[in-house]
Amino acid sequence: DGTPNSELWIHARIYAARLSARLRTPVTITLADTAQMVFDEYVSGLVLPSQLVVLAAGTLGGPFMLDLDLGLAFACIDRLLGGAGRIPAERREPTAIETELIGRLVTDVIPAIGEGWAHLEPVEAHVTETALRPALLRVAAPSHVVAVLTYEVRFAGQTAPLTLCYPHAALEPLLPRLSATAWYAQTTGDTSDRASDQHRTDEHSARQDVLQW
Numbered sequence: 001d002g003t004p005n006s007e008l009w010i011h012a013r014i015y016a017a018r019l020s021a022r023l024r025t026p027v028t029i030t031l032a033d034t035a036q037m038v039f040d041e042y043v044s045g046l047v048l049p050s051q052l053v054v055l056a057a058g059t060l061g062g063p064f065m066l067d068l069d070l071g072l073a074f075a076c077i078d079r080l081l082g083g084a085g086r087i088p089a090e091r092r093e094p095t096a097i098e099t100e101l102i103g104r105l106v107t108d109v110i111p112a113i114g115e116g117w118a119h120l121e122p123v124e125a126h127v128t129e130t131a132l133r134p135a136l137l138r139v140a141a142p143s144h145v146v147a148v149l150t151y152e153v154r155f156a157g158q159t160a161p162l163t164l165c166y167p168h169a170a171l172e173p174l175l176p177r178l179s180a181t182a183w184y185a186q187t188t189g190d191t192s193d194r195a196s197d198q199h200r201t202d203e204h205s206a207r208q209d210v211l212q213w
Contacts, residue, residue: 011109011116012151018108023079025155029162032152040142042165049093049132053106054139055113055125062169063128065139066109070094070132072153072160073102085156093132106130113164121174140167147171 012029020027046052051068071087077098079085094102110125117123131137140146144167151162171178 011112011114014115015109015112016153018112019076019105019153019155022104022108023076023085023155025079025085027153027155029151029153031149032161033148033150035148035150037146037148038142039140039144039146039165039167042146042148043134043142046134047091049091051094051102051106052131052134052137053127054129054137055110056128057114057123057125059121059123059173060170061172062167063139064167064170065137065165066106066113067161067163067165068102068105068109069160069162072162073105074098075156075158075160076105077101079156087158087160109162117174120177139165140169144168 012031016027016029019029046067047069050070051073053066053068054063055066056063070091073094075085075087080101106127110127113125114123129137146168147166149164149166151164153160153162
């Protein structure tokens with residue numbers, strides 16, 4: 001799909017398809033929220049421990065981070081091992097075997113992120129660091145501005161969050177093209193169309209945030 005907001009949602013659709021195939025059950029992933037804040041504010045809002053994955057790509061200006069909720073990860077592992085795939089009530093750190101299985105879930109999301117940006121610029125992301133807490137991760141300075149995309153993952157009658165955190169430095173090489181092409185065009189488009197679609201309204205807000213940098 002070549003719609004202007006592809007980079008905000010297409011990788012969610014692709015990851016949902018990959019996750020559905022791996023778990024052998026229907027999975028839907030939708031963009032639930034977009035926000036602009038400083039990195040320290042984002043970190044302070046994390047529910048820990050969580051599977052934090054730092055990624056980098058040559059076409060971006062710096063690293064960005066994926067937060068894969070551990071409740072979601074454990075539910076996926078339970079499903080992979082033949083269970084019902086329920087999110088556990090208690091939060092804990094994963095075992096070595098569980099960590100290896102979580103790595104497979106991360107492997108699925110990386111190419112989906114790349115597909116989300118493919119119409120604008122090839123983004124071949126790779127993992128540089130992983131952790132359960134952000135203290136030693138090198139993503140951004142505490143005061144640096146970041147864009148946070150929060151997705152809602154639904155499967156087996158339950159929901160869990162997944163977030164992508166893009167520091168300004170990471171997106172900076174793409175900002176001229178974002179503002180000069182589809183994103184900018186969409187911000188000056190027909191407002192009545194946006195009003196009829198709540199998701200498009202959220203995505204429009206995110207585009208405005210990026211264009212203000």
